[in-house]
Amino acid sequence: MSRDEARLPNTVLIGLRERAGLSQQDLADELTNLAATRYGKYPQITRKTIGRWERGEVLWPQPFYRRLLAQLFDCAADELGFRRPRPVQSEHEQTVPMAAPLTFATTPAATEPHVERDQDEWRQIRSALDRHRRDLAVLAESLYRDHRLPGLENTGVISSPGWLPAEPVPLDEITLALDSATAEPAITGGEPESAPVRPLASIDTRYRCYHDAIRDLAAPRLFENRLCFRLVGLDWTKPHMRFGQMSFFDAMDTNETLAHEFAAHHLAIDSGGETVLPRASQRRLAFRKLIADPFDFSRRPLMGAIGTLTIRGGECPSVVLHQRDSARVAGGGGMVHLLPAGIFQPSSVIPAAITADFSIWRNIQREYAEELLNHGEYDGSGRPIRYHELEPFTSLDNAVRDGRIRVFCLGITLDALTLAGDILTVAVIAPDTYDEVFTKAVETNSEGSVPTRAFPFEENTLTRLRESKRLSPGAAAALHFAWTHRKLLLDQGAARPRPALGVVSA
Structure with a gap:
């Protein structure tokens, strides 16, 4: 040198x-x-x-x-x-490297007090974030005033005009494309701007990624890295959705980093021990400012979560919702969400399963099986699912073909806090079919609890749910859009045989 x-x-x-x-x-x-x-x-x-x-x-x-x-x-x-x-190596050292001596650690190294304090502070913010997600999402919404939605103010929901169709679109009319050559996103979560919310791993280094910190310091019961479909294009005039591939942890490294950063700068405790939320400001949100336009598909990996508003139709329609447990899930804990809801991902990494599972309807079916019927998690391992032979998949497929189940897409929204995407759908199920398929529906599952009774799908109930301030942004949006278009959705005369909703990729 x-x-x-x-x-x-x-x-x-x-x-x-x-x-x-x-x-x-x-x-x-x-x-x-x-x-x-x-x-x-x-x-x-x-x-x-x-x-x-x-x-x-x-x-x-x-x-x-x-x-x-x-x-x-x-x-x-x-x-x-x-x-x-x-170090400057001699010519001999450069050509004949010496093997490092084999050593064994006798006792684990003691954690530095400085590192312990930093990790404890990270845990405290993470815990407070889970307790106040909905309030923080509402506050973050004010940062995106041009993307707030009429009728959904102060719910934590934002969207872009091009992300919402004029009315619900039948699911079988939407084509999907899987693009294996999609360019990598510009931002991954490992940038210097995210360093302040990645705690110290040792006296010398911070955690490389936010998901590593979750794994070591605050792992929920369900926390696995899985292959997921990444939304990279959307056109409602056709209608058409284009996807690439990503991992679940890719989303954690951006979505949860955004949420942690926002909580760290906007949660405070007053002299009485009460939580105080000041006005939202981007001033110290370096990572959020780095992402900039939340609707730019090229900036970050946008993992599509499919949330389905399930309506038991008939003369007295009703809906079921889900109380998510923050100790069991990595995101969205503590809020009332749609049931079913799940990340758009294949049931297995086997290529045949990826092809068969690249379908919004198949994803909805698996979530029904897991969340309402207590089937085991389709956790990315094992053989492809035999949808045409197994229940409840065959019954659900037959009901769609007969018009007893009608499935629509309501559009795509973002949670203003995490910028996580929700592909919002609604399934209207004939009463007899609902009672037959879900006769053994559970009251609790691996992600939270399911109310023992359904909520009437009526204006007074929806108003009370919104005023409870417990609805997730996605649930608030789905209920609002469904109520706005209730005549189209609940028109029993419109029920007619539909094509199969399996793989509709193009």
Whole structure:
């Protein structure tokens, strides 16, 4: 390394010191005091020491000094701007590398207090986020005033005109395309802008991804990485949806990072111990500002969750909803959501299953089986599902063909807090068919509880549900759109045989 390269100033460290309002002497004093009070050590740290670090004369201070700086500035040691020197190898060392000695750790390394405090703070924010998701979504909605929807103000829902059809679209009229050559999104969640909400993994490093922190520090009961379909194109004039592929954790690394960042800057506790939500501001939301346009498919991986409003039709129509348990699910916990609802994903990674399961209807069927009938999770393993031989799939398929089940798509909305997408659908089921298929419906499942009675699909009930302030953004939107178009949806005279709703890709 040349002398010029070695003397590059450490602008990162200079910036940390200046933002803290410290002179070089102040920083030296702070580090000396920290070493004495926390470790009982008395190193010779002077203004000259700080100057040498900042001018780049010392590329890689001793580990103890890096630890002190990281604790003082509340960051990871690798965020201090120091450059680890590259060892100069002899010609022999370059051609004949020596094997590293085999060693075994006798005891796990003790967690640094600085790291413990940072992880504890992350857990506290994560817990508060789960308790206040709906309120935070409503607050975040105000950041997207041009995308609020008439009749859905203060529900946490946003959307774009091109994402909502003029009226519900029969599901069999929508073509789907799976594009294996889709370009990777510009943002993955590992950018420097997300660092403040990724806790310290050690004194030297932060967690690489938000999902890693969830896994280690606050894992819910259901937390698996699965192949998912990523929405990359939408056109209601045809109508047509185009998808690529992504993983479930890809969404966690953007959606939950957005939510955590927003909660960290907008949740506060007043003197009486009550939670206070100030006015929403983008000022300190670096990651949200990086994403910018939430409706740009190229900016981030947009995982489509399919939420279905299930209406038991007839003269007295009713709906069922789902109380999601935050201890069991990674997102949307604590809110009342649609039933069924699930990520648009195949039941298995076997290619034949991916092809067969690339269908909104198949996804809805599997969620009915899991959430209402207590079938085991179709967790991405095993053989492709034999839809044409197994219940309840055959009964549901037959009911669609006979017109006893009518399925529509209501459009696509976003949760303003997480920017997670909801492909909203509605299934209107004839009373006799509903009672026959769901005669053994459960009251609890792996994601939460199902009310023992259905809610009347009437204006007073829908008003009370909305005023309860417990509806998820997706559930609020689906109920609103369904009520707006109730004449079309509940028109029993319109029930007629329909084509099969299996794979409708093009």
